[in-house]
Amino acid sequence: MVEAYMTELAITELRYGLCRKLGWHQSNEKVNKLLAPGYFTVEDTLQLINEAAKIKCQRAISLPDCFTLALANKIAGNPLFARQEQELASEMAKKSFGVTLLFLEEAE
Numbered sequence: 001m002v003e004a005y006m007t008e009l010a011i012t013e014l015r016y017g018l019c020r021k022l023g024w025h026q027s028n029e030k031v032n033k034l035l036a037p038g039y040f041t042v043e044d045t046l047q048l049i050n051e052a053a054k055i056k057c058q059r060a061i062s063l064p065d066c067f068t069l070a071l072a073n074k075i076a077g078n079p080l081f082a083r084q085e086q087e088l089a090s091e092m093a094k095k096s097f098g099v100t101l102l103f104l105e106e107a108e
Contacts, residue, residue, distance in 0.1 A: 005075055007067045008045045011035070043071050059091050072099045080104065 011031065018027035035042070051070035056063055065081070065088065072079040081088065083105040092101065 003041065003075075003077075004039055005041045005043055005071055005077065007043050007048065007064075007071050009064050009067045011042065013064055043074070048074065061087050061091055069097060069099070078102050 014034075015027055015031050018030060021027075022030070034040075045067065048067055048070040051073060052063065052066040055061075055066040055069050059066070061069075062085075065085075068079045068081070071077075078100045080102045081104070084101075084103045088101065091097070
């Protein structure tokens with residue numbers, strides 16, 4: 001069984017990313033349909049702030065990625081990223097994140 005978690009920040013990124021391609025109305029509609037069935041557990045960002053800040057302090061990666069890693073640590077899960085960005089690859093080469101990072105699309 002697979003359990004899917006996401007942060008509030010990830011939902012924000014999804015909304016604005018889709019908005020740039022589809023416009024606000026369509027973006028909002030699609031994200032609401034994605035979340036409505038309850039397949040995703042949306043983690044309260046307040047519960048992750050300290051861990052995300054600690055990761056950001058130690059690593060040269062984006063703040064949203066820090067929240068994703070903080071959530072993975074909290075639930076003892078594997079974070080799933082859309083693609084392996086250069087900054088994540090560089091940080092993985094320096095030191096393990098302690099969890100297995102999964103990617104939908106490999107780096108070019």
